[in-house]
Amino acid sequence: MNRKNDLFFEMDEKTFNTDKIICFLDRFAAQIVKRTVVVLDNSPIHRSNKFKAKIKQWEEGDLLIYFLPPYSPELNLIEILWRRIKYNWLSFDAYLCFQNLKERLENVLQNIGLKYDIIF
Numbered sequence: 001m002n003r004k005n006d007l008f009f010e011m012d013e014k015t016f017n018t019d020k021i022i023c024f025l026d027r028f029a030a031q032i033v034k035r036t037v038v039v040l041d042n043s044p045i046h047r048s049n050k051f052k053a054k055i056k057q058w059e060e061g062d063l064l065i066y067f068l069p070p071y072s073p074e075l076n077l078i079e080i081l082w083r084r085i086k087y088n089w090l091s092f093d094a095y096l097c098f099q100n101l102k103e104r105l106e107n108v109l110q111n112i113g114l115k116y117d118i119i120f
């Protein structure tokens with residue numbers, strides 16, 4: 001997500017790990033058309049040796065990886081997005097069952113920048 005409410009996302013019901021984040025960033029890197037910066041938190045999946053080994057390859061394709069300082073959720077745009085989704089855009093009935101939650105969440109994510117936006 002950027003400050004213009006452009007969001008590149010994928011949904012998955014399984015545990016997210018280093019391999020999945022690498023595949024996701026590979027797909028993201030393949031679709032960018034200009035130098036792009038991705039800012040990540042310090043999650044262990046972002047700091048693994050396997051992940052670090054890919055950073056130079058992404059940089060060669062104009063995808064630059066930067067890490068937030070520790071303990072800085074106010075700088076993490078995705079934290080702001082999740083807070084807005086949880087407290088403003090999902091109604092209480094979204095939580096009645098997992099399928100309902102999944103469908104409502106996907107609808108919100110697909111409409112970021114259209115129906116839903118954040119003014120930064």
